[in-house]
Amino acid sequence: MKNEDIGIKILTKMLMKLVYKIYFLLRKTLYASLKIANKQYKQLRSDLNKNFVDFSVRLLIKEKKDYIFSFFIFTFIVFIITSVLFVSNSVKRDLLLSVQNGGEVIVKNSKSGRYTSATDEEMDDILQINGVEDVIGMVDGYYNFTQDRRVFHIVADNDLNDTSMIISDDVARELKSFKYEKEFNFLVKDKAITLNIDKILESTILTNNTIFVNSDNAREILEMDEDEYSFLNVIVPNKDEIENIALKIARLYPNLIAIPDYELKSDYEHLYYYKGGIFMILYIVSLVSFFILLKNQISAIYGSRRKEIAILRSMGFSIRDIILVKFIQNSIVAFAAYFAAIFLSYLYVFVLDAPLLRNIFLGSGVEDIVFTPVVDIKMLFLVFVFTVVPYLAAILIPSWRLAIEDVSEAMK
Amino acid sequence: MNYLRYLLIVFLSLSALNAKMFQSINSPENGMFVQSGNAKYYCQSCGMNLVKFYKTSHIHNNHQYCSLHCLYEATKGNPPKDVKVVDVTSLKFIDANNAYYVAGSDIKGTMTRNSKYAFKNLKDAEKFRKKNGGKNVNFSEAYAIAGEDFQKDLKMIQIKKEKKIYKVGEKLYKKKCPSIDVVKFNSIAELKFKAKEVCKVKKDKPLQAIAIYLWDIEKKGKKVQKNGSISVPKNAKCPVCGMFVYKYPKWAALIEEDGKKLYFDGVKDMFKYYISKKEKINIEDIYVTDYFSSKKIKAKYAYYVMGSNVYGPMGNELIPFRSELDANAFKKDHFGIKIFAFLQIVEDKDVMKDLEEL
16 A cells, blocks of 8 residues: 555544534534523523513503604604605516516617617618527607697507507596597698597506507507617527627617617616615615614613613512513514504505605606505515614613612612 | 606607618509519519519519519529619619619618619719719629629528518418418419408518418428427436536537436537437437527537637537528637537547547
8 A cells, every 4th residue: 555545544534533523513512502592492481471471561551652652753764665665666677577578689770879760771680690589670659749748658569450559547637638538639740540549558657658559550650661660679599699799780780779688677777876865865864763763762761661670670570571571562562563664655655656755756747657566575574674673672772771770779 | 867868868769760762662653564463563583562672673574573683583593685674763664785783882772782773874873873882884794793692692581581571471471361372373472462462461561471471481381490499397417417407498408318308408418428328319319409599409400619708507518500600600709619510529539529628
């Protein structure tokens, strides 16, 4: 046997020994900690009997004056944060949905720095690029409704026949005020195009202010030629090639603007600037109210409750019991406020459609918009971690400090 | 806010409108159409609308063609004698041999990238040439240019047909037409006229798509690849490297061995496996995923690019392509070293060795 082999053997043996030692150590500590945890748990079980909880709740009801203010502030904070997040998540999701249904690269034509329509020529040339599976020309634009100085978004939908259209709720209301209830005349050069109102959709972020018509009708309304498209959806099956193909398109025609879908997606992800403006104000408001809340709660404990704690102590309550009473009371308040706030903000955003708040997010002219209900559990959990947890933690410390105070000192 | 700005820009963009195509005339009365029968307004060779492509049309043997490309196709490359062509200025037909052609101008041509327009007077041709560029040629030269470009243009048209027109045509035909018996028709022009009569389609473009679909696929029986992609079950592991294959669907390869399906996370591993068990596996049962389309293709007919800057889950890869054309284009874009066919890789042991050493 060579010397090297012996060396390796010894080394592996030593290593194995070390690994075993570490393993046993870990096992030991694990068992020990489990034992402690088990003991604690048993203690808690015996402490948390029905009578104890009942006592805490009764005490809470008796002292409700002290807690009602905290409850409202807590509800207010969580309500504001969750409503804003509900609105922004809903808007974001709808916009991302619109990107998902499009092509992997969106191509627009430009002339003198302004967007103009793309033609069959560009479409054919893009189709020749390797890696492009299909190019779909989209027709989409704006019709000027001169009677009321308003523009309607016209979107081509090939499932419709050439005599009907689908309009959104807010368009329907607008047309109704001009007595168009069953049909509408689009005025274009030299003629009018009359279409029947087939269906009315509720206006979400995607359908707001929109009229869906057949693509032939859309071209007529928007005065586009048969070989013109508002933009092109380029279908690229291999995601790795998207960037390459966008570059190739731009090289083919310098006027074409090719935007990969992931760029649009990230634009929509960062639709709102979370580090400033309205969001910053929101953070400051909730932070200040949170401190008011803590101050209120802590002063309540230090003030009138001081004697109460001393009495409980002299009656034989342990420090642990007193902290537990306070903990139970405050967690009931925090949890109740948290769930009430989520319920209220859900109602406010998805049933009442966020009056006031939607104007901040979407600007004016969106009075009839309906938000698609999107509940992001992760986001709610984050709000929970940043409100309920620090609140409970902040309450426990003064309770503990009062509980360890000398009883006779406190009674004075 | 970003998307409001985007909406505004789109809105502004739609105020600009483009002009019509140069080749078109406003109505059939302005032009001359010599063909008789139903399909008077359609090109004999490709079925395209002659009103739309009037200024490039040619007459030969009482058939009217939309372009020199179609004339070349119909005459099979033998320069014909009795050809008439449209004079762009007067829109009347003149003898092609006395016409002055301008080839390769900036104005777009019909069915070619290299446009050719004919004039009766040299003066008009010169004027056109000065404005739009190109060069003066006579008919036989123009015909020769069409011949030179023929294969290239044909390839371009073929790609367009395969990627788009067949799909659109099939969809429209199934949705808007009663079934048409394609056997009865002798030319695509007649077929298109029939489609115009019976289908609920008015515009020329969708009609053309239906006609091409019916003519090429239904009548001539051409096959279009309609493969899906290789669907990988979640628990499938690569027999060579042990990695889960479903995480890399666009690299998946498949070998069917004794009714069992083996999935690989790349062509390289598939070849390693195949070379080691060559006798037991039927070459027809091997599939790979085409890089560009992510579709399942037969490994035997694929082309493989080695040494590009695109890496698979196992590093350097042989990247499979449906056609040599695609493989060449990829090789150029991604700095590939060499293109191999299936048997080259199997028989030449150095290929796999080189791949490892890259």
